[in-house]
Amino acid sequence: MNKLLTLFTVLIIFLLTCSRAIADNQNSIEYEKKVFVEREKVAFVEITSDKPIDIFIMYTPQYNSYCKSGSTEGAFDVKSITWYIYPIPAMFDDQTVFFIAKDGARFNITYENVKDRIDRLFKGEALLRSGASAFFKKGIDSIRLTQNLPELQIEIEASEDIPIMALKVMDYMALTRGLKSFEEIYNNTVLKGKKSLSFRAPDFDDLYIVVKSEKGVNIKYKTWANREAANSGC
């Protein structure tokens, strides 16, 4: 009986240790992450950090050059994020992508089958396509949302009660070149909101999320693919 109890206790301790190890692994801070995606799969790499960090995303050739020179030149960089989702589609062949977080980040990777995902979209499900939470510095700050599709659902949420707008490139240029004020554009534009903004992308054009804040603000955005968006290519 004693033996059984000991065995049972050992088993419980083992299971507890294992589950903590798994949890630790999911929550452990990493500085480099290699993500391998098998053909016909898509990986969604979710990156989180308690404080705003910069991430550099590289394919093998860019990573090799980074290893040689330490330079991140040529890599895709994402600035001041606390949460980020990056999809890696591997429709044609296996893909390997490296993520460099010099200040450390937590990585969580979910794999999906490309065909299953397309099937679900065509059946009418809305599926998360991309997302980020980033710190926007005080004053006017912006981020470019690219590779949009008509009808893509875009949701933006600010941590403070501040004006948010989504602009096309020429309006954005008018703002950044000082030809129009933030207020002037805000009053005349269509895609705008206070604290939050939710809309369907009108077309394929890039959109700039522009906000104005007094102390800086955290902005979270998510884009959702749906059947209509899938009909314009994924």
Place this chain on the structure above:
Amino acid sequence: MKRRDALKVIGGTFAGLTVADRLGGYFTKPAYAEEKPAFHKDILSAPGGKRVVIIGGGFSGVSFANTLRELAPDAEIILLEKNPFFVSGPSHIDYSVGMKKLEDAVRSYYPLREKGVKVIKTEVGGILPEDNKVMTSKGNITYNYLLVSTGIRLADEEILQLSEHPAYNAHSWELEGTIELRRRVESFKGGKVVVSVPSAPFKCPPGPYETACLLDEFFKKKGVSAEVVVADANDKPQPPPLAQKWLTVFEKKGIKYMPNNKVVEVDGANNQLVTDKGEKIKYDLVTLIPPNKASTLIKESGLGDPFADVDPTTFKSKKFGNIFGTGDCAKTPYTKSAYTAFYEGKNAAHYAAIGMGYSVKEPVPIHNICYPYASSTESLLIRVDWEKDGKMLKATADDPKTDYRDSRAAWESTLLKSLFGA
């Protein structure tokens, strides 16, 4: 589209607007000039019930005309095309680095005339779907069925200074630009060569990267010292599943890749591109591909915004039962390529014939085959197959090979032969 609005579109242009004028408009504001007088008269007699008008004699328009000619022998088919000749888009790249003569890529529309397709050289400025009418630079034409296959419109107006100074740039997405690019490439004495890529989607997604590879090879062979740089508005080379392959090719060649660089201005006076972040990219030779959009007449006629909204199986407009849309100007899940455009034209013709009462078998679903150049001697391979409803079925790609380079040459000449018989 109302007649009044249609007339606004005709002659609608950005010409004469300054940079500040263009930066003045929120995107709600229409981009058209003043109204033009209503001078249009019908140029053809009333249709007999089987008149099919095609706007655009590119890969999909010509393929549609040929197929419909076979399936519907007594239909009256009219092709409206603004250019006097057909020029094959894929060959632009070859020509820009001297791998092909222009005359090899040009075809006359004469073989279509011989088959009984009426070809009219005219530019269409508006469509009136409620009246079954198109408004052309020569006058109005009434249709029973309409195919819109106008391809891509290059949005120069989204790159500051480009509309006012087109000579600041030369690129192979248009014929004139291709000829000028070739001239500049030939006379280039060395320095930094920048290939600027717009945000996706754009026609022939591998095209800009092929251009970079071929320019690099051309200058190396010629002994001209050139640093080739790809400034990409996207986060990775396109199409995304080919990103890794392109970056491997660039690494071997020493081509510098700069992602996330969306160019918004070409400052030709100072030989520099300006990005949306205000960064400057110096160049000695630039080839900038402007954002790819659909013809404004699609939106103005209510066929879609910005691309024609069509069913991915039949290519029939979701709004007007007697209008079809194919190729680069249509909103479909298919790649914007010559190969898919060709098959889209074919399939749409089947459904148009069915609509006209002919007994016709359903066509096979769309697929795409493409052999992007990694060098003048090697091409990559991409093949994608879709299901009937546009759902992707399977996709494959392969590394650069000499065999695929040969397949590319055969691929284009077979397409041209199918369209023009030679």
